[in-house]
Amino acid sequence: MNDNALELRMVNKSYPGFSLRDVSLELPRGYIMGLVGPNGAGKTTTIRLIMNLARPESGTIRVLGAEMTGNAVDLKRRIGYVPENHEFYSGVTTEWTASFVKRLYPTWNDRKFRELLDKYGVDASKKTDVLSKGTRAKLAMAIALAHEPELLILDEPTSGLDPVVRRELLTDLLEFVKDGDRSVLFSTHITSDLERVADYITFLIDGRVAASGERESLLEEARLSNPSASIEDMLWTLTKGGQRRHA
Amino acid sequence: MEFTVSPNSPTPLYQQIVDQIRARILTGELRGGDPLPSIRQLASDLLASVITTKRAYSELEAEGLIITRAGLGTFVADLDARTIEAVKSGVVASHLGAAVRVGRELGLADEQISRLFAQALARSEPDER
Numbered sequence: 001m002n003d004n005a006l007e008l009r010m011v012n013k014s015y016p017g018f019s020l021r022d023v024s025l026e027l028p029r030g031y032i033m034g035l036v037g038p039n040g041a042g043k044t045t046t047i048r049l050i051m052n053l054a055r056p057e058s059g060t061i062r063v064l065g066a067e068m069t070g071n072a073v074d075l076k077r078r079i080g081y082v083p084e085n086h087e088f089y090s091g092v093t094t095e096w097t098a099s100f101v102k103r104l105y106p107t108w109n110d111r112k113f114r115e116l117l118d119k120y121g122v123d124a125s126k127k128t129d130v131l132s133k134g135t136r137a138k139l140a141m142a143i144a145l146a147h148e149p150e151l152l153i154l155d156e157p158t159s160g161l162d163p164v165v166r167r168e169l170l171t172d173l174l175e176f177v178k179d180g181d182r183s184v185l186f187s188t189h190i191t192s193d194l195e196r197v198a199d200y201i202t203f204l205i206d207g208r209v210a211a212s213g214e215r216e217s218l219l220e221e222a223r224l225s226n227p228s229a230s231i232e233d234m235l236w237t238l239t240k241g242g243q244r245r246h247a
Numbered sequence: 248m249e250f251t252v253s254p255n256s257p258t259p260l261y262q263q264i265v266d267q268i269r270a271r272i273l274t275g276e277l278r279g280g281d282p283l284p285s286i287r288q289l290a291s292d293l294l295a296s297v298i299t300t301k302r303a304y305s306e307l308e309a310e311g312l313i314i315t316r317a318g319l320g321t322f323v324a325d326l327d328a329r330t331i332e333a334v335k336s337g338v339v340a341s342h343l344g345a346a347v348r349v350g351r352e353l354g355l356a357d358e359q360i361s362r363l364f365a366q367a368l369a370r371s372e373p374d375e376r
Contacts, residue, residue: 030297031297031298032296032297167294170294171291171294174287174290174291174294174296174297175291177287177297178287178288178290178291179287180287192254195254195260196254196260196294196295196296197294197295197296198296199296199297199298199299214298215296215298215299216261216298216299216302219259228257
């Protein structure tokens with residue numbers, strides 16, 4: 001059995017003015033991958049393709065061992081997805097939002113959802129519109145975790161959060177993969193998120209994968225030329241290199 | 248286990264984990280047979296990635312300080328006093344080696360280096376225990 005939680009092979013997609021070219025990556029089950037790149041590099045497009053919210057023009061995407069096409073309903077139930085802007089229906093409470101979402105997921109675990117709200121300090125009786133940005137992020141995370149997914153996909157989950165909430169969220173990601181069977185893909189442009197929790201990193205620059213692999217090996221390689229290279233240095237070097245190539 | 252690691256340190260994260268667990272074993276705070284947390288538990292406690300933590304454990308295993316028993320978990324190895332002394336000496340020797348390299352790079356003579364070492368030794372308060 002193939003033990004990749006996620007597998008992209010030569011995925012292409014173009015929009016006017018932007019294209020994703022030959023994107024390939026592999027995330028083994030049980031680990032965390034960070035998708036990092038400057039704004040506009042194609043992180044959200046990649047995630048939308050994985051979530052079947054857009055179709056690739058060519059290439060294959062396998063999620064939890066199966067192709068999305070033809071298995072979308074089953075696969076999506078096994079994925080916890082947190083989109084970038086934590087959009088909730090407005091004018092309704094957290095309670096209502098949860099009762100709406102839970103109908104979509106047969107595996108919804110209400111006890112777990114309550115526990116998460118408790119842990120995150122989210123008041124279920126409040127309308128989602130009045131929640132702070134940090135609380136909305138926590139609610140989105142609680143909803144994604146409550147149906148006990150095998151794969152968690154988060155688009156810029158830490159963006160705009162204060163350092164305390166950010167750290168709590170990163171702790172939750174490690175907690176999530178603790179059983180060795182569940183996996184995480186999250187995009188970020190904050191490289192310090194990756195330094196702690198990412199086992200694998202994919203650098204996405206200008207619609208292409210500039211590097212992808214185990215973080216420690218990528219860093220070791222970078223340190224051959226710069227002994228104190230950090231992920232941020234790598235991002236800088238790869239971005240500049242990419243710009244020169246395409247100039 | 249109560250310790251912390253920081254990505255802001257110039258020492259790689261896995262090395263920070265290795266250093267801290269090794270120190271605890273060498274000072275006797277952790278004894279032979281003591282269980283260590285699972286890799287994934289420790290990763291989550293320290294907010295360090297699973298592969299980083301795995302690497303730290305492999306390093307400690309290669310040094311003979313910990314052993315993993317399939318299905319049972321990871322434990323501190325039973326070390327005799329002589330082995331402990333040897334590992335301690337090894338750790339200190341590698342730090343001193345680094346200091347000597349810095350001295351040589353800056354063009355200090357060997358006598359100067361050993362005088363500085365004696366001074367550092369004299370100046371440092373013995374640890375109160």
